[in-house]
Amino acid sequence: TQLLEQSPQFLSIQEGENLTVYCNSSSVFSSLQWYRQEPGEGPVLLVTVVTGGEVKKLKRLTFQFGDARKDSSLHITAAQPGDTGLYLCAGRDNYGQNFVFGPGTRLSVLP
Amino acid sequence: SAVISQKPSRDICQRGTSLTIQCQVDSQVTMMFWYRQQPGQSLTLIATANQGSEATYESGFVIDKFPISRPNLTFSTLTVSNMSPEDSSIYLCSVDSDRGGGYTFGSGTRLTVV
Numbered sequence: 001t002q003l004l005e006q007s008p009q010f011l012s013i014q015e016g017e018n019l020t021v022y023c024n025s026s027s028v029f030s031s032l033q034w035y036r037q038e039p040g041e042g043p044v045l046l047v048t049v050v051t052g053g054e055v056k057k058l059k060r061l062t063f064q065f066g067d068a069r070k071d072s073s074l075h076i077t078a079a080q081p082g083d084t085g086l087y088l089c090a091g092r093d094n095y096g097q098n099f100v101f102g103p104g105t106r107l108s109v110l111p
Numbered sequence: 112s113a114v115i116s117q118k119p120s121r122d123i124c125q126r127g128t129s130l131t132i133q134c135q136v137d138s139q140v141t142m143m144f145w146y147r148q149q150p151g152q153s154l155t156l157i158a159t160a161n162q163g164s165e166a167t168y169e170s171g172f173v174i175d176k177f178p179i180s181r182p183n184l185t186f187s188t189l190t191v192s193n194m195s196p197e198d199s200s201i202y203l204c205s206v207d208s209d210r211g212g213g214y215t216f217g218s219g220t221r222l223t224v225v
Contacts, residue, residue, distance in 0.1 A: 033213040033214075035213075035214075040120075040218070040219070040221070041218050041219065042115075042117075042203050042205070042216030042217050042218050042219045043154070043203075043214075043216050044216070045112075045208065045213040045214065045215065048213045088153060088154070090154075090213070090214075098144070098156055098159065099213075099214065101153045101154040101155075102153060103152070103153045104153050
């Protein structure tokens with residue numbers, strides 16, 4: 001069974017600070033996704049990365065897929081209270097149809 | 112991407128009863144997925160529902176406890192049967208996004224069993 005680990009588990013920062021959260025596995029994934037989930041809502045897809053070493057930017061969010069396609073990071077610049085939520089990474093292996101979700105990083109950005 | 116309407120959004124149920132959760136998608140999709148998210152936890156896949164065939168259940172989940180219907184390409188239901196407090200969770204349906212890049216989720220059903 002493929003497993004994804006995320007760190008840190010919890011993160012509380014002040015508005016304006018930068019942060020990085022990590023998603024790691026010993027397995028190779030054909031693609032990896034990042035989602036943000038707010039209370040009372042389902043997860044919302046932020047980005048999909050497919051190519052090893054790929055970097056994608058979404059406004060203040062920068063996503064990187066590791067060269068070996070086993071890990072990924074999400075960097076947020078100048079965090080805002082609206083960034084508060086549960087950040088989940090999910091990987092699709094080379095053989096399966098489904099995604100495996102990591103345990104999530106719960107981010108709180110204080111004004 | 113697809114838009115999913117999921118209901119009910121929340122419910123409080125007595126133990127021993129059953130609750131049926133509905134998901135309606137605004138476009139035709141081949142597969143729909145049902146997830147459980149226990150308090151403070153990540154998502155666990157319950158089953159995959161294909162139209163016209165029985166759902167495929169993941170290890171630890173059985174049809175008698177979580178029967179699923181998929182009568183057409185835009186609709187599915189998940190029933191949580193003979194509920195106990197351990198079934199208190201958020202239940203989410205999802206579909207694969209256009210081009211298979213990721214999932215679109217419903218807003219979830221927050222179930223509390225008392």
